Amino acid sequence: MSTDTRADRGGSLLARPLNWLETQSEEVYAYVLLAPAFLLLALVAFYPLIETFRFSLLADAVASADPFGEFIGLDNYVDLLTGDTTFTQQFISVSTTDSFPFVGFDAPFLQQALFVTLAFAILSVLFETLIGFGQALVLDQDFYGRRWVRVSIIIPWAIPIVIQGMIFFLLFNPTIGFGTEFMQWLGVFGDNPLSSSTDSFMIVLVADIWKTTAFMALLILAGLQSIDRGLYDVAKVSGASPWQRFRYITLPLVAPALLVAMLFRTMDAMRIYGLIDATAGCETVPSLTCLVIIALQNSRRWATASAVAFLTAIVISGFVVVYLLALRGNDGGVA
């Protein structure tokens, strides 16, 4: 494109950079257009993150008006990672031993926030994906009353977290609920599931799966519906079995949608707090976010709370990177 005479005549401040822009490649052009959005993101996402990191390098000052003490470097992180904080629930607390498997837990497994959160995220996302996939496959079929089945599957997703928490809390309440007796009849739970870390962890896990499977089902269904039906016809004519049709058509084509759905769910699961607070409580099932709240509100240890929050962000971003790597090879991917 040649420089046009009107712009020369104007010679304005606006015209010059615009002219320069037009001489650049499409890539540079894209980055320039994205710059304001990046700036905004830096302001609302990175500034708090950096401040949190800065706070986490200071000492707690529980006995003075200013909640932060002197600069102590990474001491808060050392305390957290060696299980040396003043909380009953630790971030992580393992030590090495002489015999196999060479590591031991200093605090009970389910009183260590990192393990609780990881176990919760992995198990809940696994079951939600499997059950959600099954539901999506059913919903993808044409059958009478499909609309009503869709509605009934989505209902748990529409229930507010605190109400959902109360449902499960009341189910296992010793005076009102019937859940405890039923589970004891099955031989699974003890007398007081809501006071036991293991039983409460199961309750929180099942409550989350019950609710969020619908979310997975919907996202996967959207992926399924975008698949060209003609492919299945071709496969049938070529004599492909139902398993082969699933393995070679459905799975690869739905994979990008599936991975994005799993990414969202994993990030959500790593931040679990509300459901725990409304059922068993952070004392019984401490997640990473629980630990932040305990440090901030119960102990008024702002610096320690900041360190936990920053570590949580690191753990979550670790998971995100794994997903992004998995998505990289896909055309429909996000990376």
Added chain:
Amino acid sequence: MGGISDALTQSLYDAGLDESIEIEILPGDFESGARRSEFTSALDAGRASPDIFMMDSGWTIPFIARGQLVNLSDELSSETLDYVQNDYLPSAVNTASDPQSGDLFGLPLFPDYPVMHYRRDLVEDAGYDPEGENWATEPMSWQEFAEMAADVWEQNGGPGGDFDYGFTTQGDNYVGLACCTFNETMTSFGGAYFGDHENLFGPIGDRPITVNEEPVHDTIRMMRSFMEGPDAEYAHPDFPQISTTDLLSFTEEPSREPFTSGNAIFHRNWPYAIPLNLDSEEFSAEDYDVMPLPYGIEAGEGEYEGTGGAAAALGGWHLTINPNTPRLDDCVQVLEAFANEEVMTTNFAEGGYLPPDPSVTESVDPDDVGALGDFLDTLAVAGQNTVPRPVTVAWPDQSPQVASEVSAAYQGEKSPEQAMSDLESSLGSIESDLAE
């Protein structure tokens, strides 16, 4: 205190408060922990509003230690200061004062202490005589109480009979276990967190830690017997079963609900439950009564000063002034007006809030104070033997440690000795961490 605000405001003006000072009572969270977080952020941020806070006696001292409240010893008139220091419930005043200088930073608004709620009809039917034996004012021992409660429960079918519980109290792993139910029971057996009660408010790091001792172990064993019977592991062989392991998940309201709905015979709770129980549809007001909590050993027989006797945990609230307020003089006037017998009586009658001056409770006309009027004698006795929680800047860290170790021992996951030894070391490391 929303519902009674008009009557309260009028009583303050009647007590001599300048009528040009307008009082607006802002709603606060019902839950104490949420209220503490709210006030912490307001004061950490240096906000000037609200002018006056209503703070829990369980967490006022950390705010004092951080220098975030107005020193009332410098502001209040000497008359008011004398009245507070001489006539207010001393344990309440202690939780509103700087442990080091003794200066007053909070004006106790109302104290709170638990009583034993019980079904008098069932007890009388079982052949006991609360009236003749002065249950209302003479505490019985835990031994006598447990045997009597087991008997009454048994006569009504025992476990699986007409009543799900002989006795309900709070055994959940929560703040109330550390501050209150466990604290008071342990104290009544002669046990203590930090030795003599003069150590309750410090000095941090320079006081003994005395949880791993026999009276404390016995308290846990007794609760194990109450829940699982004398033959259970780690249970106390001398005490019968009077409840179930449901106690392990009970906080105040879940433990009150079975009592009010006619499913429990005895129930430990704060006075707020009195009007609720009087309104029960399952039993009439004549069938209901209260008595002081039982004692483990006689008062003064404990190894540590302040222990033994029918200890009742001290709850309650203080009024404190925001140092950032532009209206300090007005705030001081309002607090002065609160230190008045008429205002206390209005508060008691309209809202059921106990007067911080125990002599007001004793002299008040029972007809003036509604539902609580019939129980003034018991409340006066309970108020004489209150035990505050050991609140210092270390307590927010220590209280969850106490609750979780005691809860583990109640559940039988750990032996009482193991749990209290673990607690001893975690309390110790917090003490040395925050040593003054």
